[in-house]
Amino acid sequence: MSQRTEKIRRQVDQLRADVDALQAVWLAxxxxxxxxxxxxxxxxxxxxxxxxxxxxxAQAWRRNAILALILAGLTGCVALAISAKATEEPTTPTEDDPAVFDTGRLPGDDTPAQEPEELENELIEAALLASAHRLDNVTVTHYCICQRCCGKSPNHPAYGITASGRRATPYISVAVDTSVIPLGADVLVDYGDGExxxxxxxxxxxxxxxxxxxxxxxxxxxALQxxxxxxTVYWVDSEGGEVI
Structure with a gap:
């Protein structure tokens, strides 16, 4: 009887060893x-x-090329206006004309000079606003990529990824209603602070x-703060599309 019990015990031990081996293979x-x-x-x-x-x-290169063309056109218009003004017949100053008296100051002394870069930025901004779609009274809220804002935990495969496929970038990425503003559009926001x-x-x-x-x-x-x-929001479709 004891030999049979010993045999059964050995068989059970062997089965346990086989199960452990199979489990190890499965886990591996x-x-x-x-x-x-x-x-x-x-x-x-x-x-x-x-x-x-x-x-x-590619989009940045294309946008820069468009802006360069706009700037070149504006510069050409300014040059033509200056040339036309220079070719006008000069007027004869009178005694009442302050220009005949030498005060030691040049015309335009009271007008602060602008740096070329500032002037270029203003021209580019004006060109963008002129070609943009305007939306008044737009509500602006704020979010971050945390789970409370976006519902995705850090170990989620799409954590921090936006609907466009780009990674959410603070102070650059903005969420929109695509029936109003298309994805990929440049969004210009005027909070009324002069910028x-x-x-x-x-x-x-x-x-x-x-x-x-x-x-x-x-x-x-x-985001809470x-x-x-x-x-007031302006948007320019980088793909050249129209308002949806």
Whole structure:
């Protein structure tokens, strides 16, 4: 009887060893498959990032070329106006004309000079606003890429990725209603502080509808602190499309 019991015990031990071996093989295969999946996902993310960056560079080159053409046209108009004014018949100064008296000051002394770069920026900004679509009384809110704002945890494959496929960039990316502003558009915001703030329509959101944009900032505390504002918004479709 004891020999039979011993035999059964050995068989049970052997079965346990076989089960442990099978479990070890299964765990190794599972770990290998998970590693392969993660590597594949990383390769896909890298390829997507490279393609996204290449597209961004191409769009920047195209936008700069358009701005250069606009600036050249404006510069040509200014040059023609100056040339036409210079060819006008000079008027004869009278005694009542202050120009006949030498005060030691040149014409235009009371007008502050502008740096060439400032003038160029103003011309580019004016050209953009002239060709942009205007939206009044737009609500501006703020968000960050945290789980409370976007619903994605840091280990989520799409954490920090916007609806356009770009990575959310603080103070550049803005969520829009695509029925009002298309993805990829340049968004110019006037808060009434004398400056034009430049953003890019990278994202969408379930709460972003109609005349409402949601600006990406650096942290959740900053998003709460920035709160809600009202502004005039101009947008220019980088793809050359029309208003939807």
């Amino acid at each position: 295969q599972k770990h290998h498959a998970a590693a392969e999946l993660e590597a594949s996902a990383e390769r896909a993310r890298q390829a997507h990032r490279i393609a996204r960056e290449a597209k961004a560079v 034009i703030h430049y953003y890019r329509a990278d994202d969408t959101g379930s709460g972003v509808t109609d005349r409402h944009i949601d600006l990406c900032v650096g942290s959740h505390d900053e 920035m709160g809600r504002r009202t502004a």
